[in-house]
Amino acid sequence: MKQTEPNAPTERFPGWDWDDPDTLATRLDAFSELVATCDQLEARPGALPHDHTDFRELGITGIEFAAFRTAHPEGLGTDLATLRSPVAATEPGTLYRVDGDRWFTRLDISEPLPFADASVDWVYAEHLIEHVTLPVAVGWLREARRVLRPGGVLRLTTPDLARYLVGYATGDGFLAKHRRRLTTLGFGPPMPDRPAFLVNQIFRHFGHQWIYDLDELRHVLTLAGFTPEQIRHCAYRQGLRPDVADLDTAFRTDETIYVEADR
Template identity: 85%
Template structure:
């Protein structure tokens, strides 16, 4: 059992289902901004309409993308002190970024060949494989010729090597999550630290490089279009620069071009 912790009352790492309420509350705290402005009319759909707004690509699972020409999207509602997002509407976030609320389990509301790049950091592991393949097919459909999809996700191989060799990775990962404040310190048991990538945070399927190649191939990308990348290295530096530094210890990076 997790030791009692005054900052996180009732938090028990050994009960993943019981933590859902705590993790939902944490997510709600993150999904906030200072100002939301709804843009009248329908969502921009094709390349010309998106370009008119300065949008060249989409970052999934991002309430506020760091890309100045990006459209941030997420399933969850984004809230300001006096407004909340609704699906089907485009919003200006804090005066300098675009956001729309959408569900990757449904068809994307964009025309074929309308987007130059797609980015998703640590998203694909949160959905089942059929949903992931359907979403990747949609991402491929909306990419323009020469466009790039960049995916990052926890690397199963890194966890299993850390477990098998005792190379210190699992202990480092545990310390990192503690510093970031994702609950009280996790148990130090190696088996727990492997299990948590399967059982916590709403994870549904964990990938290694070959598994990512598998789902990308099912989505229609050719084997010669799929590349293993390094942190902040890729076909487009502006897209690769969206990688966040605090996840490099556990992440596999892959790109597929159109």
């Protein structure tokens, strides 16, 4: 396939080289810092909520990981990165009110969650699991299962390896569509249109550590303690809890696999 847009520096992105993902990782870190902002941060005195009663007193029913500002009105947003307002910055171990209407706390998913067993009704993570190694992913999923109440649901979304490989093998237009979508995000100049590059970027760019298909997700969920009968392949914004499934964002649908596991 002929490359229609050169992979060369531009005035907007000087020195950008898509073929050097390790160097681009530093640019991604800087970009993340730019978007991890809000207008107002208010620290809540005292400890983090611990058990189901604590969460319910705050109006929180579940946790959304990798979210500075969860879209769920009854959610607790969490991320490893620092969230900043013009006059404050988040610290681990503290609960914050973000812009007056959402909750947030900093959490590292490679560590045990600071919550009691059976403390929340749902857990959601969009395009997070691919950013950690397999052992970290399994450990985090065990923790997610532990904090879920009976009848609760875990919903995961992640890039689908099968979709990329089918697109590469058949030339069905998926890779070109995906490239156009990423270009509209404005993070860097247009990607090269080489098919091998567009498959490699899911492994080597954006801090990705492990890429999944449906069987691989079933594997890690089973290792985390869910039974095969509890694991379901879902569609975009379709799931056990509509309020949780509605957290799926539309711009990722071309590449995403959706899976739920109930407790």
